Amino acid sequence: RGLVSKVTFFTTPRDAPFIRASLAGAGAAAVVELPFPTDDGLNDGAAPPQSMDDELASPSQLADVVAASAALRPAFAAAFARLEPRPDVLVHDGFLPWAERAAADAGGVPRLVSYGMSAFATYVAGAVDGLAGLRLTRAYLNPPFDEPEPTGPLWDLVCKTKASMDSSEGIIVNSFVELEALCFDGWSRMSPVKLWPVGPLCLAFEPGRNMDRDVSDWLDSRLAMNRPVLYVAFGSQAELSWTQLEEIALGLDQSGLDFLWVVRSKWFDSDNRFENRFGDKGKVYQGFIDQFGVLSHKSIEGFFSHCGWNLVLESISMGVPILAFPMAAEQKLNAKFVVDVLRVGLRVWPKKREDDMENGLVAREEVQVMVRELIFGEEGKRASTRVSELAVLSKKAMEIGGSSYTKLEEMVHEISELTRDKSM
Ligand SMILES: O=c1ccn([C@@H]2O[C@H](COP(=O)(O)OP(=O)(O)O[C@H]3O[C@H](CO)[C@@H](O)[C@H](O)[C@H]3O)[C@@H](O)[C@H]2O)c(=O)[nH]1
Numbered sequence: 001r002g003l004v005s006k007v008t009f010f011t012t013p014r015d016a017p018f019i020r021a022s023l024a025g026a027g028a029a030a031v032v033e034l035p036f037p038t039d040d041g042l043n044d045g046a047a048p049p050q051s052m053d054d055e056l057a058s059p060s061q062l063a064d065v066v067a068a069s070a071a072l073r074p075a076f077a078a079a080f081a082r083l084e085p086r087p088d089v090l091v092h093d094g095f096l097p098w099a100e101r102a103a104a105d106a107g108g109v110p111r112l113v114s115y116g117m118s119a120f121a122t123y124v125a126g127a128v129d130g131l132a133g134l135r136l137t138r139a140y141l142n143p144p145f146d147e148p149e150p151t152g153p154l155w156d157l158v159c160k161t162k163a164s165m166d167s168s169e170g171i172i173v174n175s176f177v178e179l180e181a182l183c184f185d186g187w188s189r190m191s192p193v194k195l196w197p198v199g200p201l202c203l204a205f206e207p208g209r210n211m212d213r214d215v216s217d218w219l220d221s222r223l224a225m226n227r228p229v230l231y232v233a234f235g236s237q238a239e240l241s242w243t244q245l246e247e248i249a250l251g252l253d254q255s256g257l258d259f260l261w262v263v264r265s266k267w268f269d270s271d272n273r274f275e276n277r278f279g280d281k282g283k284v285y286q287g288f289i290d291q292f293g294v295l296s297h298k299s300i301e302g303f304f305s306h307c308g309w310n311l312v313l314e315s316i317s318m319g320v321p322i323l324a325f326p327m328a329a330e331q332k333l334n335a336k337f338v339v340d341v342l343r344v345g346l347r348v349w350p351k352k353r354e355d356d357m358e359n360g361l362v363a364r365e366e367v368q369v370m371v372r373e374l375i376f377g378e379e380g381k382r383a384s385t386r387v388s389e390l391a392v393l394s395k396k397a398m399e400i401g402g403s404s405y406t407k408l409e410e411m412v413h414e415i416s417e418l419t420r421d422k423s424m
Pocket residue numbers: 115116117235236237262287288289290291292307308309310311312314328329330331
């Protein structure tokens with residue numbers, strides 16, 4: 001929108017087509033590809049995935065993927081040094097802490113860190129003080145963060161990430177002031193590094209551009225019959241046991257609701273135990289779907305999901321209440337925020353069973369009762385009203401003069417001042 005004159009994206013050849021497609025029509029944006037080195041074993045079969053979008057990637061491999069990405073630093077530094085004119089700012093993902101040294105080596109280029117989590121989770125990760133009216137226990141954290149003295153590769157990664165954020169000029173958050181006001185206030189009391197909420201970024205796009213015809217036809221048919229649809233998707237990285245998948249399948253089937261369920265390819269075994277299983281009421285989709293498009297469809301009245309932060313924002317932006325089934329990363333915190341703070345959703349709870357004492361299963365009865373409560377129950381109705389209000393606020397935030405638009409302007413202005421001061 002004319003705030004920045006030139007942007008260069010650095011990415012790997014694997015992700016470049018996706019970045020280019022997203023930038024179509026975005027004007028002065030260039031893409032530079034940085035291939036992974038081939039002589040360090042990264043490309044052989046035993047190597048970790050090179051992206052968390054990889055079908056093989058699991059949350060436990062995050063630290064491996066990040067460590068592998070450090071091999072890109074020499075190529076990045078060389079390409080960065082060749083940029084003309086010299087860049088005013090480097091924006092990098094929070095999970096690339098090696099970018100700090102690259103920026104220092106390039107003569108101290110100021111950095112902004114783009115961090116994928118909510119302001120709430122970002123605040124909790126660094127906070128000493130609690131947030132008023134909110135009770136959190138270690139049960140809302142996943143290993144190793146629920147330990148009194150965490151250790152291990154994930155802990156080390158989070159410490160490095162935090163250090164690179166603390167030494168940056170600011171942190172870009174996909175959120176908006178009105179959604180997490182309490183957390184932005186709490187953060188500004190705790191840290192001199194500014195948080196810049198410039199989202200929900202999904203609203204920069206028109207939803208439904210890449211909808212599969214088969215999916216939109218099926219959703220249209222439900223709308224025509226006035227049958228609400230529950231959308232079910234647990235993200236690309238969820239690791240669900242067969243037993244748990246079966247409980248979900250039985251619960252959905254017994255709920256009598258119409259549902260669209262996106263499943264990972266690896267969940268399809270040779271028996272194809274999900275395809276054609278639910279008849280006309282349950283559509284199973286295998287692979288990557290246009291999720292934002294699905295959420296924007298008028299037939300969708302609830303989202304049963306793992307509560308990754310991006311989908312939480314997409315669901316809120318489209319006014320769809322959430323049934324939370326948090327699994328990995330900071331998803332339990334997101335679920336807490338969605339259910340108890342924003343009050344735009346409900347949550348399923350695992351039941352301890354003798355055969356699964358460690359994690360407990362979310363049982364079919366729980367699934368059946370809670371999906372119906374979300375769509376038809378009193379609590380679901382309240383969540384639906386509240387999420388519709390937040391959907392309006394989210395769109396206002398992204399409009400010209402809205403809070404996220406204004407924050408973006410302020411951020412660019414501050415960085416320009418900083419570079420001007422440095423060059424004087
Ligand atoms: O078939 C699919 C699957 C995903 N998506 C999109 O991909 C993104 C997925 O992001 P998110 O909802 O945050 O889920 P994860 O990929 O699981 O996110 C990881 O990263 C998030 C922060 O960036 C954390 O909040 C999560 O806990 C962590 O699992 C969203 O925009 C989805 O709409 C699709 O469009 N189609």
